[in-house]
Amino acid sequence: MYKRHILGKQGEEIAIYYLNKKGYKILEKNFLCRQGEIDVIALDDNYIVFIEIKSRTNTEFGLPSESVTKKKIKKILKAASYYLYIRNLENLDVRIDAIEVYIKQEKYYINHIKQII
Numbered sequence: 001m002y003k004r005h006i007l008g009k010q011g012e013e014i015a016i017y018y019l020n021k022k023g024y025k026i027l028e029k030n031f032l033c034r035q036g037e038i039d040v041i042a043l044d045d046n047y048i049v050f051i052e053i054k055s056r057t058n059t060e061f062g063l064p065s066e067s068v069t070k071k072k073i074k075k076i077l078k079a080a081s082y083y084l085y086i087r088n089l090e091n092l093d094v095r096i097d098a099i100e101v102y103i104k105q106e107k108y109y110i111n112h113i114k115q116i117i
Contacts, residue, residue: 011055
């Protein structure tokens with residue numbers, strides 16, 4: 001496995017731990033369909049939240065959230081619509097969040113950006 005894949009998986013684990021501590025109920029991890037992939041799908045009160053997780057060790061190439069482009073958001077929206085359709089959840093409130101995870105040795109920092117669109 002490549003270093004960035006390991007970093008990504010580590011970031012996802014940290015983000016899921018964070019979400020659990022905040023009271024989110026994790027519904028799916030790494031939901032994959034023809035329309036795209038969603039890192040985490042969770043329930044936050046009355047919202048189904050589709051979460052994109054970006055992990056970095058530094059900001060040399062920009063902030064992690066800057067890599068959540070319009071093109072990426074479009075894919076997330078398509079995959080989210082499909083998920084809601086197959087689970088018959090189309091009438092629920094929806095939110096799309098991003099979580100930035102900065103990992104440096106044994107320490108990490110999380111920036112949770114709610115409602116990125």
